[in-house]
Amino acid sequence: MFTNIFILFLVALAKGQSAADAFSTAEPLLLPSETDSFLGATQCPSVNPKLNYRPVIGILTHPGDGASGRIQNSTDASYIAASYVKFVEAAGARVIPLIYNEPSEILSDKLNLVDGVIFTGGSAKSGLYFEVAESIFKIILRKNEAGDTFPLLAICLGFELVTMMVSEHTQFSPLQQDKDVLEKFNARNQASTLQFAKNSDINGTVFQRFPPCLLKRLSTECLVVQNHMVYVSTVQASKYPVTAVQWHPEKNAFEWGLSMTPHSEAAIQVTQHVANFFVGQARKSMNRPPAQKVLENLIYNHSPTYSGKAGRGFDEVYIFT
Ligand SMILES: *[C@@H]1O[C@H](CO)[C@@H](O)[C@H](O)[C@H]1NC(C)=O
Numbered sequence: 001m002f003t004n005i006f007i008l009f010l011v012a013l014a015k016g017q018s019a020a021d022a023f024s025t026a027e028p029l030l031l032p033s034e035t036d037s038f039l040g041a042t043q044c045p046s047v048n049p050k051l052n053y054r055p056v057i058g059i060l061t062h063p064g065d066g067a068s069g070r071i072q073n074s075t076d077a078s079y080i081a082a083s084y085v086k087f088v089e090a091a092g093a094r095v096i097p098l099i100y101n102e103p104s105e106i107l108s109d110k111l112n113l114v115d116g117v118i119f120t121g122g123s124a125k126s127g128l129y130f131e132v133a134e135s136i137f138k139i140i141l142r143k144n145e146a147g148d149t150f151p152l153l154a155i156c157l158g159f160e161l162v163t164m165m166v167s168e169h170t171q172f173s174p175l176q177q178d179k180d181v182l183e184k185f186n187a188r189n190q191a192s193t194l195q196f197a198k199n200s201d202i203n204g205t206v207f208q209r210f211p212p213c214l215l216k217r218l219s220t221e222c223l224v225v226q227n228h229m230v231y232v233s234t235v236q237a238s239k240y241p242v243t244a245v246q247w248h249p250e251k252n253a254f255e256w257g258l259s260m261t262p263h264s265e266a267a268i269q270v271t272q273h274v275a276n277f278f279v280g281q282a283r284k285s286m287n288r289p290p291a292q293k294v295l296e297n298l299i300y301n302h303s304p305t306y307s308g309k310a311g312r313g314f315d316e317v318y319i320f321t
C-alpha cells in the first residue's frame with residue numbers, strides 16, 4: 001500500500017496498559033551564575049541564516065461548520081478547528097487558512113506565502129475537497145522536488161486522503177492504481193498506545209526528538225486519541241517531508257469535547273513534540289514572501305467561534321463563508 005514513497009513504520013493498537021516506570025530523573029536547577037556559560041551569557045547564539053524563523057503554515061479548510069449545521073448552515077461554509085491553529089502557534093508559527101472552495105488562483109497565491117501545509121481531520125473524501133487536497137499534495141511534492149523543504153502534516157482524514165492519493169496514482173506509486181485502500185475500523189473517541197513496528201528506525205521521523213522515556217510511555221500508556229472509523233497509524237514519506245498520523249496530536253492540549261482525549265503532562269508533551277517537529281521542518285523552507293501579503297492573509301483576519309458549549313465536538317472553530 002505504501003510502496004516506494006511511503007513506508008509504514010508504526011501500528012497503533014487499541015490497548016491501554018498503564019506503566020509504572022518513573023518518567024524522568026530530576027536534575028538540579030542552577031542559577032545562571034552557577035553555570036559554566038555564565039561569563040558568556042551576554043552573547044546570544046547567532047541565528048542560522050539558512051533557517052526561516054517566521055514560518056507560516058497553510059491549513060486546508062474542511063466543508064461544513066464543524067458542528068453539523070448547529071452554527072452555520074450555509075452550503076459553502078468551511079471550517080478549521082482552532083486546535084490546529086493553536087497547535088501551530090504553540091510551536092512558533094502562524095497560520096494562513098487555505099479555503100478549499102475559493103478560486104484556485106487565490107489558493108495557489110496563498111501556497112506561495114506558506115512554508116508547509118496541514119490536512120486536518122474530518123470526513124470529506126470526495127468531490128471538490130478531495131480534488132483541491134490532491135492538487136495541493138502535488139504542489140507540495142513539486143516544491144520539494146525543486147529543492148525547497150515544504151512539509152505536509154496530514155492528520156486523521158488527512159492521513160486517509162494521502163493514502164488514497166498515493167495508492168491511486170502511478171505517478172506517486174507505480175504498483176497500485178486503486179484509491180479504495182481503506183477498510184472500516186471503529187476507533188471513535190478512543191485513547192490508545194502507539195506500537196512501533198519491529199526494527200523501525202525513528203531517525204528523521206516525528207518521533208526522533210521524543211525523549212526515550214516518553215517514547216516508552218507512548219507504547220505502554222494511552223497518550224494519543226483516535227477518533228476515526230479507519231484504523232491505521234503513522235507513516236512518513238521516505239523522500240519527502242510528508243508525515244501522516246491517523247491519531248490527533250492537536251487534541252491532547254487543545255480539545256475538551258471528547259471524553260477520552262488524554263490531557264496528562266506526557267500527553268501534552270506528545271502534542272508539543274509533534275508540533276515542534278513539523279514547524280521545525282517548515283523553518284527550513286527557503287520561501288521568503290512579502291511580509292505585508294502574509295499579514296493580509298493570516299488567520300488573525302478571522303475570529304474563531306466558541307462551539308464547545310454543547311460539550312462535544314470542537315471547542316473553537318474558524319468558519320469561512
Ligand atoms: C441549521 O438547520 C437546522 C435544520 O434545519 C436548524 O435546526 C438549525 O437551527 C440551523 N442552524 C442555523 C445556525 O441556522
Ligand SMILES: *[C@@H]1O[C@H](CO)[C@@H](O)[C@H](O)[C@H]1NC(C)=O
Binds near residue numbers: 203204
Ligand atoms: C540520522 O539520519 C541522518 C540523515 O539521514 C544521518 O546523518 C545520521 O547519522 C542518522 N543518525 C542516526 C543516529 O542514525
